[in-house]
Amino acid sequence: MVSITTLDEFIIRNQYEFPYSTGELSRLLRDIGFAAKIVHREVNKAGLVAEILGKTGQINIQGEEVRKLDSYANERFLTALEHGGECAGVASEENEDFIAFSDENSRNSKYVIAIDPLDGSSNIDVNVSVGTIFSIYRRTSKMFSPCLKEDFLQPGKAQTAAGYIIYGSSTMLVYTTGHGVNGFTLDPSIGEFCLSHPSIKIPSHGNIFSVNYYNYSKFSDRVKAYLDHCRDGENSSSLSLRYVGSMVADIHRNLLRGGIFLYPKTSDSPNGKLRLLYECNPMAFIVEQAGGASSSGTERTLDIQPTELHQRAPIYIGSYNMVSKFLNFLKDTKEPEEE
Ligand code: P6P
Numbered sequence: 001m002v003s004i005t006t007l008d009e010f011i012i013r014n015q016y017e018f019p020y021s022t023g024e025l026s027r028l029l030r031d032i033g034f035a036a037k038i039v040h041r042e043v044n045k046a047g048l049v050a051e052i053l054g055k056t057g058q059i060n061i062q063g064e065e066v067r068k069l070d071s072y073a074n075e076r077f078l079t080a081l082e083h084g085g086e087c088a089g090v091a092s093e094e095n096e097d098f099i100a101f102s103d104e105n106s107r108n109s110k111y112v113i114a115i116d117p118l119d120g121s122s123n124i125d126v127n128v129s130v131g132t133i134f135s136i137y138r139r140t141s142k143m144f145s146p147c148l149k150e151d152f153l154q155p156g157k158a159q160t161a162a163g164y165i166i167y168g169s170s171t172m173l174v175y176t177t178g179h180g181v182n183g184f185t186l187d188p189s190i191g192e193f194c195l196s197h198p199s200i201k202i203p204s205h206g207n208i209f210s211v212n213y214y215n216y217s218k219f220s221d222r223v224k225a226y227l228d229h230c231r232d233g234e235n236s237s238s239l240s241l242r243y244v245g246s247m248v249a250d251i252h253r254n255l256l257r258g259g260i261f262l263y264p265k266t267s268d269s270p271n272g273k274l275r276l277l278y279e280c281n282p283m284a285f286i287v288e289q290a291g292g293a294s295s296s297g298t299e300r301t302l303d304i305q306p307t308e309l310h311q312r313a314p315i316y317i318g319s320y321n322m323v324s325k326f327l328n329f330l331k332d333t334k335e336p337e338e339e
Contacts, residue, residue: 007033007173007184007193014179024086025136025161028111029175031084032134033184033193035077036165036173039117039132040186042072043124043167060094062275062310069124070094073117073132087111088139088147091309093119093278098309100146111160112139112151114277114309120246129168131248135282136161152309156281156302164282166248174200174252176289181255197256202292205321206258210243210250218266226329227262247274251283251317255290260318260326264297272314276306280315293323297330 005013011026060070074094081087085105091098093116101107113136120130138160141148163175171186173193183197209230216224230239242259244250250261265272274280284294284301294301294317304313316326 004192005195007195010182010184010195014177024109024111025177027084028081028086028113028136029161029163031080031086032077032163033173035080036132036171036193037186037191038076038080039073039165040167040171040188042069042076043118043130044171060096062093067118067121067124070118070121073121077115077117077132077134081113082106085109087113087136089113089151090115091152091277092117093275093310098147098149098152100148102146107146108144110138110143112137112147114152114281116275116278119248119279123244123246128244128246129166129249129252130246131167131252132165133248133278133282134163135159135278135285149309152277153306155305156276156284157300159281159285159302162282162285164248164252164286166252168249168252172196172252174255174286176286178285178289181286181290200255200290202255202287202290202319203258204291204319206254206260206319207239208242208254208257208259209239209322210241210254210259210261210318211263212243212245213241215264215266218268219264222330223262223264226326229329247279247283251287254318255287255292258319258322260316260322262326263315265314269312271312273312274315276301276304276311276313277309280304280313280317283317284315287317291320292318293320294318295323295327297327 011029015026082101086109088106088109089098089100089112091114116133119133123130137154139147139151141151161177165173172183174183181200184193185196187194254261263272263274280301287294296314
């Protein structure tokens with residue numbers, strides 16, 4: 001008889017990892033899992049129910065078209081988190097400013113969340129996996145009052161927990177609280193996330209590199225030299241390029257199989273495209289906890305001191321040996337100094 005461990009059971013069982021834990025983080029993670037099940041339901045019928053596909057006609061803070069499912073997912077997570085009363089507020093990719101929940105329970109909570117409710121949503125119409133990415137911090141502002149912007153502008157190394165949900169051939173929730181990484185697959189027949197990938201470790205090396213080659217001409221000479229090395233290979237172990245344009249899908253694959261994901265800065269995007277608070281930092285926390293590494297090219301991703309909610313950062317993330325090689329490559333290649 002195979003024993004099933006649900007997400008709720010796992011969270012409660014591992015609550016001991018947090019001395020003096022009062023169960024708030026456990027309930028917060030369960031609130032996220034609940035919202036994820038609802039988003040799963042909508043994402044998985046997107047092909048059938050046309051009115052939730054397509055665009056809303058709005059443009060978000062990122063200057064990107066807001067799709068109906070982006071808005072839907074954002075509303076679901078914000079509602080679940082506010083009603084759960086276990087976090088003081090949320091910084092969402094879909095909202096220009098952070099949201100401080102006003103009810104007493106939320107004001108008394110010690111956590112805040114940064115979230116990308118539905119990352120890669122432009123892929124939904126063509127059935128490519130999309131995801132939710134979240135990052136949990138202990139607030140730095142005083143309790144029993146609304147949270148402040150400073151609560152969200154903490155370096156990634158201060159995260160209490162981080163995770164993602166990938167809505168793909170199956171829906172999985174992968175998270176860490178700083179004690180390793182565990183993956184849970186949603187069993188729709190019982191409506192529970194069940195432990196399917198305990199203690200995930202990313203292989204120290206892999207044969208996958210993930211980058212949007214369209215931007216090649218805009219990369220620095222050093223990044224180009226590294227990509228040329230990946231493509232041409234120094235021996236028969238040349239790498240394979242795998243890139244679906246959905247960060248959660250690309251990093252989830254590399255987490256399980258080994259590989260490096262690169263979103264470099266370019267001549268027209270000096271800080272790259274991906275957002276530090278709710279894409280780079282949570283993914284970096286997870287990958288480091290799985291034994292990998294993540295860098296902006298000049299510093300460890302988790303050491304970056306944020307100054308803005310939606311700031312972007314270049315990211316090179318994945319297998320430890322591959323990221324190390326990339327960083328050494330940056331230093332070692334005999335290229336003219338960047339201006
Ligand atoms: P590009 C999706 O829009 C996203 O934010 C990430 O999920 C993904 O890794 C990246 O952008 C893809 O960007 O420029 O390659 O289309």
